[in-house]
Amino acid sequence: MTNAVKALAGTGVTGAEIIHANLMPPALIAHALRRNEGRLSADGAFIAETGTHTGRSVQDKFVVEDPETRADIWWGKVNQPMAPERFLGLAARVRGWLGARPELFTQDLYAGADPAHRVRVRLVTTNAWHALFARNMFIRPAPAELAGFEPDFTILHAPEFQADPAQDGCRSETVIALSFAAKTIVIAGTSYAGEIKKSIFTVMNWLLPAKGVLPMHCSANVGDKGDVALFFGLSGTGKTTLSSDPERNLIGDDEHGWSDAGVFNFEGGCYAKVIKLSREAEPQIWDASHRFGAVLENVIADAAGRLDLNDGRLTENTRSCYPLPYIPNIVESGAAGLPRNVVMLTADAFGVLPPIAKLSPAQAMYHFLSGYTARVAGTEKGLGKEPQATFSTCFGAPFLPRRPEVYGQMLAELMARHGADCWLVNTGWTGGGYGTGNRMPIHVTRALLRAALDGSLARVEFQRDPFFGLMVPKALNGVPSEMLNPRETWADKAGYDRTARDLVARFEANFATYADAVDADVKAAAIRAAA
Numbered sequence: 404m405t406n407a408v409k410a411l412a413g414t415g416v417t418g419a420e421i422i423h424a425n426l427m428p429p430a431l432i433a434h435a436l437r438r439n440e441g442r443l444s445a446d447g448a449f450i451a452e453t454g455t456h457t458g459r460s461v462q463d464k465f466v467v468e469d470p471e472t473r474a475d476i477w478w479g480k481v482n483q484p485m486a487p488e489r490f491l492g493l494a495a496r497v498r499g500w501l502g503a504r505p506e507l508f509t510q511d512l513y514a515g516a517d518p519a520h521r522v523r524v525r526l527v528t529t530n531a532w533h534a535l536f537a538r539n540m541f542i543r544p545a546p547a548e549l550a551g552f553e554p555d556f557t558i559l560h561a562p563e564f565q566a567d568p569a570q571d572g573c574r575s576e577t578v579i580a581l582s583f584a585a586k587t588i589v590i591a592g593t594s595y596a597g598e599i600k601k602s603i604f605t606v607m608n609w610l611l612p613a614k615g616v617l618p619m620h621c622s623a624n625v626g627d628k629g630d631v632a633l634f635f636g637l638s639g640t641g642k643t644t645l646s647s648d649p650e651r652n653l654i655g656d657d658e659h660g661w662s663d664a665g666v667f668n669f670e671g672g673c674y675a676k677v678i679k680l681s682r683e684a685e686p687q688i689w690d691a692s693h694r695f696g697a698v699l700e701n702v703i704a705d706a707a708g709r710l711d712l713n714d715g716r717l718t719e720n721t722r723s724c725y726p727l728p729y730i731p732n733i734v735e736s737g738a739a740g741l742p743r744n745v746v747m748l749t750a751d752a753f754g755v756l757p758p759i760a761k762l763s764p765a766q767a768m769y770h771f772l773s774g775y776t777a778r779v780a781g782t783e784k785g786l787g788k789e790p791q792a793t794f795s796t797c798f799g800a801p802f803l804p805r806r807p808e809v810y811g812q813m814l815a816e817l818m819a820r821h822g823a824d825c826w827l828v829n830t831g832w833t834g835g836g837y838g839t840g841n842r843m844p845i846h847v848t849r850a851l852l853r854a855a856l857d858g859s860l861a862r863v864e865f866q867r868d869p870f871f872g873l874m875v876p877k878a879l880n881g882v883p884s885e886m887l888n889p890r891e892t893w894a895d896k897a898g899y900d901r902t903a904r905d906l907v908a909r910f911e912a913n914f915a916t917y918a919d920a921v922d923a924d925v926k927a928a929a930i931r932a933a934a
Contacts, residue, residue: 434531447695447707456593457718469584484860489572508534512541516737517667525554542671564591619798623654624644636748668737691729696725752777752790754832755903759875765928767825834892872905
């Protein structure tokens with residue numbers, strides 16, 4: 404078997420004259436520069452522009468309605484169905500298109516640091532920089548493991564291919580289509596590299612529950628005593644910042660699995676948002692983004708390659724992709740023991756949630772299924788002056804192929820079986836909502852988290868919040884007592900009450916979707932939250 408045939412084995416792609424298989428970063432960067440795919444920054448990072456698509460194309464994602472998997476898919480806006488025959492035709496045309504290119508790049512990689520639960524991924528792409536992105540993001544096999552590498556899933560990555568909605572059963576010339584039965588992913592019509600990462604996260608979210616492993620959109624770290632903490636949270640809640648603690652070791656910053664043996668990272672790299680990033684606030688991410696081998700998406704640089712991370716002219720979603728070893732204090736194995744603490748982060752721009760609350764198991768499932776945060780003007784285009792409540796179930800709705808309650812029930816069972824505590828942490832506003840109050844001081848949040856993770860917070864006296872039914876600490880050394888009760892931080896107490904009732908109503912309306920799919924304890928938690 405020739406090297407070219409071996410590199411494309413199992414993909415169905417044939418005909419390409421030159422195959423660059425499993426190249427290391429220097430070679431990939433050299434090819435990317437030769438092909439004019441981008442340029443180097445002054446520090447040696449590779450800068451690429453993704454054109455029209457500067458983020459995920461959520462309306463162009465499809466899951467194939469295979470008979471073997473149809474009954475278990477959470478169909479709807481997140482998982483739009485594609486007929487099997489349409490997918491077969493689309494995949495055949497993309498394979499033919501890829502095979503007609505003069506050169507291709509392939510990478511053989513792992514998703515999942517735990518060998519018992521990892522997935523072998525083969526990427527076929529037209530661009531060297533996309534191959535480098537994948538190599539940075541996923542787990543890189545040892546050279547000896549590549550000899551007999553056989554992929555579990557194949558990604559056919561054709562960013563310049565244009566789909567035909569009439570022929571392919573999609574919405575536009577862009578399509579991301581996953582077939583769990585065929586173990587094939589087609590990504591066409593978009594150069595945004597995040598589609599590669601998130602397509603495999605969706606695969607892990609499909610495969611692992613059947614093995615009794617909970618896939619999670621969260622960061623994770625571990626203390627010197629082996630105490631693992633998980634941090635769930637949507638964009639802007641502080642997930643990366645709070646898990647990157649110099650006193651703890653980082654397992655990973657985005658995607659993990661929780662089995663009865665412990666927690667493991669799905670990835671071998673980080674994909675950080677870098678708009679307005681400063682070296683003072685985020686030194687680890689800043690340093691990693693100014694290194695040879697990092698990939699920068701839609702980041703602006705001057706003629707000399709000096710980065711301007713404050714410039715969002717192409718997009719506010721500027722990104723840096725780099726291998727985990729580029730940052731200090733990492734867990735090299737990508738795995739650790741069982742979590743002792745689960746932290747759910749929310750940036751409540753209405754300013755009515757407490758800075759920290761201890762959740763019962765039923766409340767943990769309720770808030771996990773809710774996945775609440777609030778966005779404000781400036782974080783996304785099109786947002787008005789008033790905060791907007793956002794609910795993304797399981798803190799990762801766009802990547803869930805199964806129904807949310809499947810993941811929620813698994814979380815509740817794992818927490819109960821292994822005795823993990825759960826905390827709801829508000830990194831948003833205090834003393835009033837956005838425009839009136841102030842952002843929660845980071846030193847207060849860190850002090851509360853430190854007390855939660857070392858066990859001291861669980862031993863203090865708690866009182867029940869009258870609006871959300873949350874158990875809130877009465878006092879904690881080093882934290883002003885009035886900050887623990889958000890109502891006390893508002894000058895306008897009646898205004899607080901009105902705003903809290905309004906947010907409770909939003910929670911209630913959102914949770915109606917899941918009310919018939921959860922047990923009595925979770926329903927009771929929902930009723931208390933809506934009281």
